[in-house]
Amino acid sequence: MTNTRWNEVNLDEVGATGPAGAAVIEALASGESFLAWRRLVVIIEMLAAGMAALGADAGDCARRMIDLEANIAGEVAVGMRVARSTAERHVALAVEARDRLPQSARLLRDGVISLPCFREIVLQTTGVTDGDAIAAVDAAIAQELREIGGVSYGDASNVARRMVAEFDADALRERRRAHSKGVTVSNDVDDATLTIAASVEEIALASKAIDARAARVCKNDSRSCGARRADAALAALTGNKFGCDCGSDNCAVRATDSEIAEEFAKIVVHVIAHESTLNGDSSKAAWFDGFGVIDAHHAREIASRPGTLIRPLDLDAVADCPFQLGNHYRPTAGTDVAMRGVHGTCVFPGCKRPAWGCDLDHVCEYNHEDPAAGGATCQCNLNPKCRFHHLLKTYGEGWIDDQVVDANGVIWTELTTPSGHTVRSRARNQWLLPQLGLIPCKHGRPVAPGVIDAATEPERKRTRTQAKHAQRMQIRSQRRYAMACAKAAATAQYDSAEPPPF
Ligand SMILES: [Zn+2]
Ligand SMILES: [Zn+2]
Numbered sequence: 204m205t206n207t208r209w210n211e212v213n214l215d216e217v218g219a220t221g222p223a224g225a226a227v228i229e230a231l232a233s234g235e236s237f238l239a240w241r242r243l244v245v246i247i248e249m250l251a252a253g254m255a256a257l258g259a260d261a262g263d264c265a266r267r268m269i270d271l272e273a274n275i276a277g278e279v280a281v282g283m284r285v286a287r288s289t290a291e292r293h294v295a296l297a298v299e300a301r302d303r304l305p306q307s308a309r310l311l312r313d314g315v316i317s318l319p320c321f322r323e324i325v326l327q328t329t330g331v332t333d334g335d336a337i338a339a340v341d342a343a344i345a346q347e348l349r350e351i352g353g354v355s356y357g358d359a360s361n362v363a364r365r366m367v368a369e370f371d372a373d374a375l376r377e378r379r380r381a382h383s384k385g386v387t388v389s390n391d392v393d394d395a396t397l398t399i400a401a402s403v404e405e406i407a408l409a410s411k412a413i414d415a416r417a418a419r420v421c422k423n424d425s426r427s428c429g430a431r432r433a434d435a436a437l438a439a440l441t442g443n444k445f446g447c448d449c450g451s452d453n454c455a456v457r458a459t460d461s462e463i464a465e466e467f468a469k470i471v472v473h474v475i476a477h478e479s480t481l482n483g484d485s486s487k488a489a490w491f492d493g494f495g496v497i498d499a500h501h502a503r504e505i506a507s508r509p510g511t512l513i514r515p516l517d518l519d520a521v522a523d524c525p526f527q528l529g530n531h532y533r534p535t536a537g538t539d540v541a542m543r544g545v546h547g548t549c550v551f552p553g554c555k556r557p558a559w560g561c562d563l564d565h566v567c568e569y570n571h572e573d574p575a576a577g578g579a580t581c582q583c584n585l586n587p588k589c590r591f592h593h594l595l596k597t598y599g600e601g602w603i604d605d606q607v608v609d610a611n612g613v614i615w616t617e618l619t620t621p622s623g624h625t626v627r628s629r630a631r632n633q634w635l636l637p638q639l640g641l642i643p644c645k646h647g648r649p650v651a652p653g654v655i656d657a658a659t660e661p662e663r664k665r666t667r668t669q670a671k672h673a674q675r676m677q678i679r680s681q682r683r684y685a686m687a688c689a690k691a692a693a694t695a696q697y698d699s700a701e702p703p704p705f
């Protein structure tokens with residue numbers, strides 16, 4: 204890439220300069236999207252020019268190995284310094300943008316989504332073959348993504364899935380059928396992996412079972428979270444016992460088999476679906492906690508599995524009283540489910556942590572001394588945050604979050620970063636629980652939110668510097684090991700010149 208004139212472009216004109224912070228980062232990301240869109244347009248122009256040049260012969264050329272698309276992929280490959288297969292994927296993406304998803308592609312132009320988001324939309328809509336259906340799906344995806352704000356990769360994926368589920372349910376069902384079960388093992392000595400492919404419900408349950416096993420250690424266990432999960436899963440697969448590695452005879456965690464079995468019986472995965480979806484009256488999609496949108500048929504399949512418990516969500520009860528009568532700080536089970544369900548994930552833009560793996564946070568702090576003066580335990584003031592983002596909001600300097608319900612009952616979250624940039628996002632599953640924001644509040648405005656006790660801020664096990672040192676030490680020891688191996692190999696080669704020792 205030798206064109207240095209990009210350096211002369213006046214970024215002021217596109218708002219991509221100013222104090223370093225999230226606003227500039229966002230403007231630059233929009234610029235990347237815009238350039239990716241321009242590249243697709245240029246490819247479309249090359250295709251159009253090629254077609255025009257072929258004229259009446261276009262039909263004859265369709266079977267030729269070096270057809271028009273292959274020629275243009277060649278141009279793209281040279282321009283981008285990429286392999287032919289990569290260039291062909293860019294050409295295919297341009298054709299999708301032109302023929303099937305023109306409105307979604309314009310989201311790229313307008314910086315609403317990134318190129319990986321557009322690729323994901325293409326992937327999610329692959330099964331839609333009917334021309335009218337794809338036009339409807341494209342229009343619906345574009346409209347929704349323009350409205351929701353703060354679009355992440357997960358949002359693009361879920362919105363596309365939902366529109367396919369609602370306009371062409373068979374397409375999603377076919378994709379699910381095509382996903383076959385299997386176990387694969389990588390043959391890479393340095394990166395050995397075992398992958399199990401199965402349905403989302405089976406994988407969700409298995410993953411939680413691994414978590415439950417891996418959690419049975421005391422605080423002196425030396426392993427990282429990932430290593431413990433791997434050891435727990437391998438122990439289960441090989442029929443071995445998994446335990447704490449602290450080495451202490453007095454370790455507090457010694458689970459009996461019956462205790463473990465009891466824990467497994469408590470493993471729950473959550474799906475939020477409309478009653479009309481479950482009884483077959485509608486094709487409205489559903490939400491699988493931690494995985495995202497599933498189609499109506501899939502939701503009904505899960506509902507009919509042995510062991511599935513269906514609990515109706517009583518929004519009248521939430522409206523009546525959102526908090527527990529004995530403890531106004533705690534939401535009722537119904538309010539808790541409704542708030543996790545309507546947000547779907549941690550509310551920080553881009554965070555994918557499942558709602559049921561999050562803390563349910565009082566956005567405006569609850570005042571334990573004077574509950575009526577602080578933030579209310581109410582649908583207007585509760586949302587899920589993963590532990591990290593909960594701590595960041597609570598103890599991080601300059602992070603401000605807010606939740607507002609607009610006049611139409613739409614729930615919005617607003618996050619302001621320390622540099623002063625605000626991202627406004629609609630509750631991700633507003634479509635699933637539109638009635639929730641229409642419930643009137645029964646409390647006054649908070650006048651004296653609770654105060655945060657800085658002494659309760661948790662500390663890292665290791666400081667960032669300690670963690671970096673540990674990582675460097677690990678890399679150094681790996682290098683030394685590699686050097687030792689190379690030296691040993693060289694010696695072995697040298698020795699092989701000598702007569703063998705026999
Ligand atoms: Zn222990
Ligand atoms: Zn989070």
Ligand SMILES: [Zn+2]
Pocket residue numbers: 579581582583584643644645646
């Ligand atoms: Zn309220």
